[in-house]
Amino acid sequence: MIDPSIAAGTPPANPQPIASTTAISGQNTGIPQTTVSMADSTTEPPYRILVVEDDRSQALFAEAILRGAGMQAEVVAVPEQVMATVERFGPDLVLMDLHMPGASGTTLTLQIREHPRFSQVPVVFLTGDQDPDKQLEVLEQGADDYILKPVRPRHLIAAVQSRVRRARMAQTKQVTAAEPERHPITGLYTRPVLMKKLAELLPQRSGGVLMLEAGNAAALRNRYGYAEFEQLMSDAGRYLGTLAQAHASARLSDNAFLVVAADLGGIPLEALARSLRDGMGYHDFRVGVEAVRLRTTIGYADLVHGFRDAGATLSAAEEGARLARTEPTGIGAYVPPCTTATDAADGLLGEIRNALDGDGLQLAFQPVVAVAGGDEAQFQVLLRMRDSAGNERSAGEIVPLAEAANLLPQLDRWVIQQSMALLQRRRAESRPVRLFVSQSPRTLAQDSYAGWLAQELETASIDGPSLVIDIRLEDALVHSMLLRQFCEQLVPAGVQFCLSQYRHGPDAEQLLQQLPLGYLRLSAEYARQPLPANLRDEMREAIDRAHRLGLQVIGQSVEDPQAAAALWMGGIDFIQGNLVQRAEHELNFDFQHATL
Structure with missing residues (x-):
C-alpha cells in the first residue's frame, strides 16, 4: 500500500493515533506539517475514513498515515464485518483493497451501494493491477476512483482529501429537508423522535417500554444477504407498526425495535408484550419465494419505577430483553435492584456516602x-x-452496594x-x-x-x-x-x-x-x-x-x-497484574526499562 522508497521498514505492531506526520514507524513520510492542521483549522468535522484491508500491518500503517493528517480512520480486516462497521462508523470515504480472501472489493462495494444511507459514499480501491482494462472494470463495478500500489503517503492523503471534499460539497448543495419524524419505508418513528416522546412521558410514571428482538440478525444476514435482510427487517417494522397501533414505535438497531406504551388502557404491560410476541411470531414474512417466521423475544420495563431519563429507561428495557432470550416464553421483565441494602450511618453504605461528600475516595x-x-x-x-477506621476498601467491596443504592x-x-x-x-x-x-x-x-x-x-x-x-x-x-x-x-x-x-x-x-x-x-x-x-x-x-x-x-x-x-x-x-507491579497510588512505573 505504501511506497517503500518513502516509508521503508516494518510498521509498528500496534500504532497509535499520532500528532505529527514526521515520525510514522520511525520514518519521514515527506508529508508537509501543514496537512496536520486540517481538522483543527476549521469547524468542519474531521474526515472519517474506513480502511478495508486484510493485511494487518498495511492497514494499520495506512491508518497511522491518515490519522497523522488529521483524519479519523478505522480499520476493518474481516469482509463480513464491513457493513456493520460502515453503519456504526459512518465513513466519509471507504478505502478498500480490491482483492481479499473470501470476498472481492467489488462485491463489498455493491453491498455499500445497496444501503440507503451510504449509497453515495465514495469508494476508492487500492490495486496493484496495471492493466487499464481492469482499472476501467473497477470503475464500472461501482468504485469512484482507484489508487495504484505502491502509493506514496502524500498521494494517499491528497487523493482521500480531494474525494471527501468533493463529496461534502455536493451534499451541501442539495436541499436538505427537516429531519423526518417517521421512517419513509416502515412508517415507524425515527429513534430520536421516539426517545424524545419517551422522555416527555417519564414524569407521569405510567405506561411502559418494550424492546423487541426479531429473529437472529447474524443468522438471517448470513442466510439471505444484506439487502434481503434489510428488506425483511423493514417488513417486520412495518408490520409491528400495525400491531402496536397507537403505541409509538421505532427501530433501534439491526433487528431490535422499541415500543413506548403511553396509555395501556387497563391492559397489563405483560399482556401487551405477549400480544406483540404472538403477532410477530406467527406472521409469515416473505423473502423471495420463501415464507419466514421471526421468533420474537420481548423485554419490558414499567415506568412506575420512576426512571431518571430516557437513557436509563432504555437500559432497563435492554436488561429485560437480555432475560427474555433465556426465558421459554421469550418475555422478560425488568426488576429494579434492591435498595434496602444496609444503609445505616455506621455501615459501609454510609461510609460510601461520606466518602462521596468528603475526600475519602482515592485512585490506584x-x-x-x-x-x-x-x-x-x-x-x-x-x-x-479509605473508611473511618483507616482501612482501604477495594472497588469490589463498594461498587455492589453503591449500585444497589x-x-x-x-x-x-x-x-x-x-x-x-x-x-x-x-x-x-x-x-x-x-x-x-x-x-x-x-x-x-x-x-x-x-x-x-x-x-x-x-x-x-x-x-x-x-x-x-x-x-x-x-x-x-x-x-x-x-x-x-x-x-x-x-x-x-x-x-x-x-x-x-x-x-x-x-x-x-x-x-x-x-x-x-x-x-x-x-x-x-x-x-x-x-x-x-x-x-x-x-x-x-x-x-x-x-x-x-x-x-x-x-x-x-x-x-x-x-x-x-x-x-x-x-x-x-x-x-497486567502483580507480576508486573501491584496497584499503587502513584504512577511511578518505569516503562522504559520494564522487562517481563
Whole structure:
C-alpha cells in the first residue's frame, strides 16, 4: 500500500493515533506539517475514513498515515464485518483493497451501494493491477476512483482529501429537508423522535417500554444477504407498526425495535408484550419465494419505577430483553435492584456516602505493559476508599452496594473527573499517559453523559486516545445497544473502548463485531496455572479473533511467570497484574526499562 522508497521498514505492531506526520514507524513520510492542521483549522468535522484491508500491518500503517493528517480512520480486516462497521462508523470515504480472501472489493462495494444511507459514499480501491482494462472494470463495478500500489503517503492523503471534499460539497448543495419524524419505508418513528416522546412521558410514571428482538440478525444476514435482510427487517417494522397501533414505535438497531406504551388502557404491560410476541411470531414474512417466521423475544420495563431519563429507561428495557432470550416464553421483565441494602450511618453504605461528600475516595493505578517492550505509559485506574477506621476498601467491596443504592453514577463521574484532571496535568508536564477507566452502563445510560464527557475532553484539551473507557463483558452483553449508541457519540472525540473480563463464546464474539473496540482485556480465568487445555485453546482463539479484528489484547491478573509465558505464547499484546507491579497510588512505573 505504501511506497517503500518513502516509508521503508516494518510498521509498528500496534500504532497509535499520532500528532505529527514526521515520525510514522520511525520514518519521514515527506508529508508537509501543514496537512496536520486540517481538522483543527476549521469547524468542519474531521474526515472519517474506513480502511478495508486484510493485511494487518498495511492497514494499520495506512491508518497511522491518515490519522497523522488529521483524519479519523478505522480499520476493518474481516469482509463480513464491513457493513456493520460502515453503519456504526459512518465513513466519509471507504478505502478498500480490491482483492481479499473470501470476498472481492467489488462485491463489498455493491453491498455499500445497496444501503440507503451510504449509497453515495465514495469508494476508492487500492490495486496493484496495471492493466487499464481492469482499472476501467473497477470503475464500472461501482468504485469512484482507484489508487495504484505502491502509493506514496502524500498521494494517499491528497487523493482521500480531494474525494471527501468533493463529496461534502455536493451534499451541501442539495436541499436538505427537516429531519423526518417517521421512517419513509416502515412508517415507524425515527429513534430520536421516539426517545424524545419517551422522555416527555417519564414524569407521569405510567405506561411502559418494550424492546423487541426479531429473529437472529447474524443468522438471517448470513442466510439471505444484506439487502434481503434489510428488506425483511423493514417488513417486520412495518408490520409491528400495525400491531402496536397507537403505541409509538421505532427501530433501534439491526433487528431490535422499541415500543413506548403511553396509555395501556387497563391492559397489563405483560399482556401487551405477549400480544406483540404472538403477532410477530406467527406472521409469515416473505423473502423471495420463501415464507419466514421471526421468533420474537420481548423485554419490558414499567415506568412506575420512576426512571431518571430516557437513557436509563432504555437500559432497563435492554436488561429485560437480555432475560427474555433465556426465558421459554421469550418475555422478560425488568426488576429494579434492591435498595434496602444496609444503609445505616455506621455501615459501609454510609461510609460510601461520606466518602462521596468528603475526600475519602482515592485512585490506584496498575501498569499495562507491552510484552514487546516500549516506553508508552498506560495504567488501569482502580477505585479505592479509605473508611473511618483507616482501612482501604477495594472497588469490589463498594461498587455492589453503591449500585444497589443508585450511587454508582456519582462514583463513576468522580473517577472520570479525577482521571481527566490527571491526564491534563501529565499533558502539561509533557509526560503523556493513557488511562483505562471503568464505567458502568447505568452511568453511560444517562442522557447527557456522553455529551458532557466529550465537552469536558475538549475543554481540558485532552487527547481522546489517552482515555480508554473500560466496559465489563457481563454488562456489555446486557446493554449492547445502549453501549453502541454511547460509543458512537464518543468515537468522534477519539475516545477508545476496552471490553474487559472477556471469555470467548458466540455472544461475546458478536460484541466484538458490534462495538467500536480498540482493546480486549481477557478474563482472569486465562491466567490460571496450570491452565486447562480447553481454556488454553479458548484463550488462543480469543486472541486470534481479536487480532483479526485489529484489537490489542491485555492479559490481566498475571501473578507468576508461568501465566505470563502462557499468555505470551498465545500472542498477547500487554500484560497486567502483580507480576508486573501491584496497584499503587502513584504512577511511578518505569516503562522504559520494564522487562517481563
